[in-house]
Amino acid sequence: MSEPGTSPKLLSIRNLDAFYGDFQAICGIDLEIAAGEVIAVIGANGAGKSTLLKSIAGLIGARRGVIEFAGDSIASLAPHMIVALGIALVPEGRRLFPSLTVEENLLIGGQLGRSGPWSLDSVFRLFPDLKARREFKSTALSGGQQQMVAIGRALMSNPRLLLCDEISLGLAPIVVREIYARLPEIVSEGLALVIVEQDIQQALRAASRAYCLQEGCVALTGKAADLTREAVSAAYFGIDAR
Numbered sequence: 307m308s309e310p311g312t313s314p315k316l317l318s319i320r321n322l323d324a325f326y327g328d329f330q331a332i333c334g335i336d337l338e339i340a341a342g343e344v345i346a347v348i349g350a351n352g353a354g355k356s357t358l359l360k361s362i363a364g365l366i367g368a369r370r371g372v373i374e375f376a377g378d379s380i381a382s383l384a385p386h387m388i389v390a391l392g393i394a395l396v397p398e399g400r401r402l403f404p405s406l407t408v409e410e411n412l413l414i415g416g417q418l419g420r421s422g423p424w425s426l427d428s429v430f431r432l433f434p435d436l437k438a439r440r441e442f443k444s445t446a447l448s449g450g451q452q453q454m455v456a457i458g459r460a461l462m463s464n465p466r467l468l469l470c471d472e473i474s475l476g477l478a479p480i481v482v483r484e485i486y487a488r489l490p491e492i493v494s495e496g497l498a499l500v501i502v503e504q505d506i507q508q509a510l511r512a513a514s515r516a517y518c519l520q521e522g523c524v525a526l527t528g529k530a531a532d533l534t535r536e537a538v539s540a541a542y543f544g545i546d547a548r
């Protein structure tokens with residue numbers, strides 16, 4: 307049983323390091339997420355946001371430290387095993403299969419995952435635009451529709467934790483609002499969500515807590531509502547706000 311006033315953690319990361327060859331992109335990150343929680347990870351270009359998500363998803367081989375998911379250590383597991391346990395990544399730049407249709411892209415997302423509420427039907431209910439285009443090649447879609455396919459593909463694995471890397475990137479504000487408006491339905495199943503965004507306000511509006519990364523380290527963390535613009539700017543750009 308959890309201590310009074312604390313919720314059981316779905317994901318616990320302690321002292322995480324990650325490397326590209328000799329280059330250390332992440333240095334000693336600590337991060338926790340409870341079931342059903344929405345957190346934002348913000349930071350400037352190259353701060354280590356994508357590396358953090360890829361480390362959780364098992365896509366960075368050279369990682370060390372503690373990564374526990376639902377009580378199990380996943381720090382040395384292969385990506386497909388991590389998907390099977392219930393972690394899905396919506397990668398930066400969407401990474402759809404261009405020669406496949408919308409439906410085929412979605413079905414691939416379901417291959418390694420768990421059973422649960424998400425299926426072709428429920429993804430099409432979430433994003434009705436995709437249903438009418440299910441036979442289209444993914445390249446024939448608008449940027450916003452491609453992002454919906456990328457989110458739908460991740461949901462098809464019925465994750466308990468969804469990692470979204472810059473879902474607003476390159477999209478018009480109206481499309482970003484449309485996609486963000488769907489997030490409450492996505493988390494209503496008790497799913498935990500990590501939102502990585504360059505758009506700080508967008509991320510802080512959607513999340514209850516935030517982590518700001520700077521040069522691979524956590525420069526600032528706290529409740530999203532408590533983070534002042536000055537503190538975020540200082541952590542984001544490495545400027546001393548005093």
Ligand SMILES: Nc1ncnc2c1ncn2[C@@H]1O[C@H](COP(=O)(O)OP(=O)(O)OP(=O)(O)O)[C@@H](O)[C@H]1O
Binds near residue numbers: 329353355398
């Ligand atoms: N494949 C790679 N090989 C070598 N270095 C890399 C690789 N990918 C990222 N890096 C470096 O690791 C650091 C962190 O990069 P990362 O992509 O995690 O940053 P980010 O916060 O996601 O940035 P962005 O906002 O531009 O997406 C940067 O210095 C980057 O240049």
Ligand SMILES: [Mg+2]
Binds near residue numbers: 357471
């Ligand atoms: Mg990135």
